[in-house]
Amino acid sequence: MDQAKGPRKGRTIGKTNNVNADLIAVVVAVNDAGPCVLTIEQGAALPSGPFELAHRSLQSGLRAWVELQTGQPLGYIEQLYTFADRDRVGANQRVISISYLALTREEDAGASGRRSWASWYDYFPWEDHRSGRPPIVLEELRPRLIEWADGADDGATRFDRRRRAAVAFALDGRAWNEELALQRYELLYEAALVEEAKRGGVSAILASVPGRSMIADHRRILATAIARLRSKIKYRPVVFELMPPLFTLLQLQRTVEALSGRLINKPNFRRLIEQQELVEKTGATTAETGGRPAQLYRFHHTILDERPVAGTKLPLPRA
Template sequence: MTGAADQGVRIGLSVVVMALKDRRSVVLTTQGEDGARALPFGPFDPVRDRTFELALRDFVTEQTGFRLGFVEQLYTFGDAGRATPRATPAVDQRREVSVGYLALTPDAAEVQTEAQTHDARWDAAFDIFPWEDRRTANPALRNALSQGLALWAGDNDQRQARARALFALTPDHRWNEERVLERYELLYEARLVAEAWRDGDQPPPPSVLPGMTMASDHRRILATGLGRLRSKLKYRPVLFDLTPGVFTLSALQAAAEAVSGLTLHKQNFRRGVERTGLVEPTGQLSSATGGRPAELFRFKGVDPQTGAAPGLSLPAQR
């Protein structure tokens, strides 16, 4: 009889740490065991560790030299055989449950320290998910995406409908920036990302889409985190967790665009910011814009009486 320990559960903790750097959204990564980039990840020891969050904070600092600020639980990933983005049950593996967290920081400073144990760095989110950046035309990527999805869908009406809806392949479909995870999982199913071939122990063909491969199912976890962040932009003032204490409205718009992957209408965005009452002028000007000095603003914070703090609207692209 197989012992309980052989069929037990291993609990791991992973975190998506996102920041803005050079007007790009970036994510903190480490070196995975197979050489691929990975999210900060570590085991939870129920004997040694008092809480998930304390364990998470300790190993992230150990691995990267970075100290986490506010974190929130993202999702619990508990599929059997979750060393792959799609569950592939394996009888000789224990169930591994990963509790994912999302953390935001306004400081994407260098994370190199003598104490770190994993080659930590900040990677651009759109280097990992290039199809999620809709701000500039990328005909080569769009053609490869369309052709790959067409070959996968074939004459299957259901597949065709999924691809058109998720990737807005026709003018009558609107791009929904929040559906990052659904798009990645469809691309995995269509074998258009390298992980799908890696998990089948096959070398990826030239037809796979560009994008940085990540260890285990970490690109899936990151897709969940990016989708959550994009959703929260609209109902909570999370953008200010990524920005410095003072900022111009142009810099605030650039931050929103860097996260959403959308080009936003300048005047509509500013009017939306003013309607929320979330910011106030500092009475100072910034000369770092390269042109006419711009007014500096700061986040007013949550209403102390009501606790209300709305998100920011993302007006239509130009």
């Protein structure tokens, strides 16, 4: 499987193998414009900072860095992944990146200069299928992916690349799967169709690449967060972390749609939400929605204690 030559015998002690550990946060909110991520450096980086001895835990270190850099206090936090790939961060440094997903509401914003909210889909324009498949997939990505596939040396690899591209991007009549966000990004990286793949190496004359990029492997971490969140909303009631205290069922639906990047059947969504008893009517209504005034709901917190694995099942199409 793998070489076993690397390490010396026994355990090395002391400072010999010390590394730097970075904490990186993907802070997500949803507003009318869609799903947003909290960024610094004018959208080029995620909030992050080194894990320090003073930090009580990884989570508290992360909270401290995000609050320092953006003024944003974090509520719900969940660990995403720990990366340490040598080639993916740029220089020849050895850094461990421990990434987290945080869910919040944009209004919680304190005033801070360096921060800004950016739409997910600025970084991943091929991921938003709410108005059908975006043109970029067939017009830009597909030809370039085919070109990449056909550039392989042997037939088996060509076949495999074509198949992977087709599965990830729903080509050849396949169904779109919104949870493959990370695989799509990794495929584009492998095909050198994203800017990150071209750093350091051959800086050939490059055609424009789709989607805005970020420093180091931050866009990859964002893709990880999107994939995780799109998967998780289907079986855990995490959407409510993104909602205001009171909301209508349509607002809830629009939030889920913004995250998953696809539209949901309205009656089925309502039925599923209501029968799970995750929300309760407040009695109040709002007329701000345009048509008939809608009931305002609130999240039924106590249900969480009793049903620890209760899923927010969502009627997203399967295959």
